Amino acid sequence: MTGATGRVALVTGASSGIGAATARLLAARGMRVVVNYLHSGQAAEEVVADIEAAGGQAMAVQADVRETAAVETMVERVGSAWGGIDVLVHNALTPYAIKPFQEMTWEELGGKLDDEMRAAFVVTKAVLPAMTEQGWGRLIYLGTGLSRRPRAGMSALGTAKAALTQFARYLAQELGPQGITVNVVEPGPVADTKISQVLDDEQRQQQVAATPLGRLARPDDVAQAVAFYADEDNAFMTGTTAAVNGGMSMY
Template sequence: MTHTDAPAPAVALVTGASRGLGAVIARRLAAEGHPVAVVYRSGAEAARAVVGEIRAAGGTAEAFAADVTDEAAVTALVADVAARLGPVTTLVVNATGPQPERDPAAVTWQDHLDQLTFFVKSPTLLMQAVLPAMRERGGGRIVQIGSDVLERVLPEMSAYTAAKAAQHSLTECWARALGPDGITVNTVAPGWIPVERHAGASSAALADYAAAVPLRRMGEPGDVAAAVAYLVSPAAAFVTGERIRVNGGHALG
C-alpha cells in the first residue's frame, strides 16, 4: 500500500466530551490521529475549549451540541458529523446524567427510567445511527463507558447499577450481532475516577477509597482514556464483547 492509498483515520464520536472522562478521551483519541466529534448537551464553552486544545496540539476536532437521548437529535448529529468530519466509524458512548442515591425502598420506576434513558436508550440510538457507515466501510469500533459498580453492590445505587448491567448486556449482544460486519463492541468499566463533578468529595473519602485499592491510588481520567484508545486501535481488532475494569483492582473479591 502506498502512502496515498493509506486509509483515512477513523472519525471518533465521543459523547459527554465537554468535560470529565469524555474530554480526556477525546483529547487522547485526537492525539492518536482520530478526527474527533466532541459532543455535548450543555457547556458549549467547555466543549469549544476541548476542541481548541486538540487543535493546538495538531489534532482535528469539532464541537457538536446534541441531546443524545433524543432519536431525531441523534440522527441529525451523526449526519452533521459525517458532513463536517467524515463518516463515524469509532463511537465512544460516555454521556451520563444525574446519579441520585436512593434507598431501594424509595426507588421509583421513574428513577429506573431516568437511568435506562442514558444507559440503554441513548447507546441504542447512537449504535443504530452509526451502524450504516460502519457496515459500508467494513468495520468499526464501539466502546461504552460502564462502571465497576456492578461488583461493588451499593444498595443506594440500585437504579444506576441495574442500568449499567443492562448497558453491558447490550455490549455483549451487539458484539455477537455485529462481529460479522467487522465491528467490535466493548465496555470500559472505571472505578471511582475523580473528575469535575466530584469536586466536593472530601480528602478523607478519597483517602479511604484509595486505601481499598490494591494499587493504593485513585484512578486518573487518563487511565480510562488509555483503555479506550487500546480498544479502538488495530491492536484490539480481535477483542470484542469484553468488559475491562479500570479500577486498580478495587472490585477484586
C-alpha cells in the same frame, strides 16, 4: 496508533472528565474527533481548542443523545464534514438518583434505565450504517464498577450500567461478522469527575485504602483503556470488559 490517521471518532459527553480526556488522547493518536456535549458548549469548545493547539482535528457538536432527531442531525453534520463515524465512544452520563432503594420511586429507577438504554440505542443505531457499509468499526461503552460491586445509594446507576454492559455483549455477538468490535470500559471511582463529587473525604480515603495501586483512577487512566479498544491493531477483542480500578475489584 497504527493507521489511525483519518479515522473519525465520536465521543459523547466529551466536554469534561473521562470524555474530554478520551477526546484529547484519540486526537493525539491521529483520529478526527467529534466532541459531543449537551449543555457545556464553552467547555466543549475548549477541548476542541486544546486538540487543535496540539495539531489535531476536532469539532464540537451539541446533541442530546437520548433524542433520535438530534443524534441523526449530529451524525449528518459529521458526515458532511468528515464522512462516516468509525469509532463510537459512548460516555455521556444521564442524570440519576442517589438514594436507598426503599426511598426510590419507579420513575427514578425506571427512568434511569430508560435514559441509559435509550441513549445507547439511539447513538448506536445512528453510527452503525457507515460501519457496516465499510466492514469496520469500534463501539466502546463506558460502564461502571458499580454494576458488579454495589455501593450504598447507587442502585439506579449500577443497575442501568449493568444493562448497558449486557447490551454491548449482544451487539458484539451480532456485529462481529461485520467487522465491528464492541467492548466496555468499567472504571472504578475516578477523581475529577461529576460522579466523584458525591464522595466525601472519608469515603475517598477508604476507597484509596482498598486499591492496591494506592490511588483513585484519573480520567486519563480510563482514556488509555478506551484508546486501546479503539486502536486499529486491536482487531480480535470483542465482547470484553476492561476494569480500570487499580485492583480495587478483580474479576
